[in-house]
Amino acid sequence: MELFTVDTEREIKLPVHVETKEPFSSESHRMFRLILVENGGGIVSVNDTKTIFTAPTIFCFNVNDKIKLNKSSNLSGRAIFFSPTLVNDVLTLERMENFKEDISESEYRDYYSLKPFIDRNGLISGQFEVGPATAKRIAKLIDSLQEELKLLNNDFWRCRSRSFFLEILFLLQYIYTDAEQITKPETIRHSDEINEIILYLHTNYERKISIEDLTEEFHINRTTLADKFTKSVGMSVIEYLIRLRVKMASTMLKDTLLPISEIGYRVGFNDITHFGRMFRKYTGESPSIYRKKRNL
Template sequence: MDEKRNIGLPLYLEKNETFGFSTHSMFRLIFIYEGTGILKINDKRILFMAPTVIGLNEKDVILVEEFHNVKAKTIYFNPIVVNNIFTIEKLREDSSELSQTEFADYCLLSPFLTGPDRVGEIIQMGLTAEKRIMGFLDRLSSELDTLDNNFWRCRSRSILYEILSFLQYLYTEMDIDNNYKVLESESDVDKVILHIHANYEQKITLSSLTKLFHINRTTLSEEFAKVTGMSVIDYVIKLRIKIASLLLSQTDIPINEIVYRTGFNDSTHFGKMFKKHTGFSPSQYRINKSS
């Protein structure tokens, strides 16, 4: 609210999201830029890993179950910020009667509205997308913090429009390999999975996990396979390869450094595992993805 000019905009940026609201009267665009955890969204349990974006409408319910070093920012907004005709009630009506321009704006809000089995649109982004979103959020923060002239509302709306347009591109045009999982029910394995996601760069063995979580080796193996569909070690390797793929395709970090950042600690073993899971050597993968 610009009290000096007595003008406002139903748009707010929370720079340190605490997930204090299970529901909210406004739409929410939550950007989790650090950490891992388990969220319950509309009665479905979601295991996620940063960077992740979640789009929620006013009816979506979100609850925190388990968090590990999670940091997030949230844009709260009324859809009329995107288009003046879009009251929440209007968005529930038949979209076929919208004009071409109105329908284009409506499509930007689709992550908050559509899906046959919708739990809130969720996407794990790559590092390049994360950097771009952080840039948008920094610009939006500057506008909303300073309110330095009569055009702050126009600029703030345009930045939100840019963010939604970029997310629409991610949802519809990019080949996304999401790294979140829907967990069927609560399990003792939940904490084990979170530990792996938070510490994948460290040495992880079945023995170390059984000691850390005071669980029988056979029980852990059986329960882990039941929840994830794979063994503990296969899960760890698959996660490390996923992280390595992102670092190879979206950064210039030397391959030897990526080996240690992803917990392999041996270049030969890393190369064999990477080729087994991707079909390429690490250097080939970097060349193919950057070309």
């Protein structure tokens, strides 16, 4: 059953709904869905492929995607359920699934704006990692959309709601077309025990984490942890954690104007010299050069 926002006073409705309690519900409601993960992280199965995610992340699902949230940690987020007809009346589900290019240029542009939800080729899986500034902009637009859908306080609520939604799509289009920002989500094929450790690292990377912390948290001895993790993941726990921190730092360098030293501290490095050395090791560039090249 599709989800609508209904204005009973004016006897009108709009095919859009913001869900805050269960953004990863397995029920599609025969609608497209945009999820903004605002806190925490988890492991999700999409069409039988498991991937790990950490806030801030965006998911773009269509009606055929099969979704199951396997694990989560301190997870919160919001989902926008919508019909493609919210973008353009001609974009029915049937039209989206059997698209032909015998439409007008404007209709094609509207169709293309929904590509993040339907394109599943190459690196595109519907999962996009975003920086904190981009996530904040999208969160504010969702706030505004929620407010309009809640109040329905005049004859223009539908126009304003749609305008906020289209702004979100515009930002998504930028993310989708910027190849630099698209990285293939980390596919999970490990045991539940290793998955739990990986999820812990993804949701606590900004804190000081030692091997001793992990042995206490997961009731496993140091040698067994090292052997199992390296055998399953292909690298040590510490190397995995450093790579993760560098990855998060690279996103912040592209997406914010925060000082490099602050970014280093925020992703878990207590020594900025060490941060610079590790960043160069795994990216081939210093943090300052990396930022400069991507903010021309």
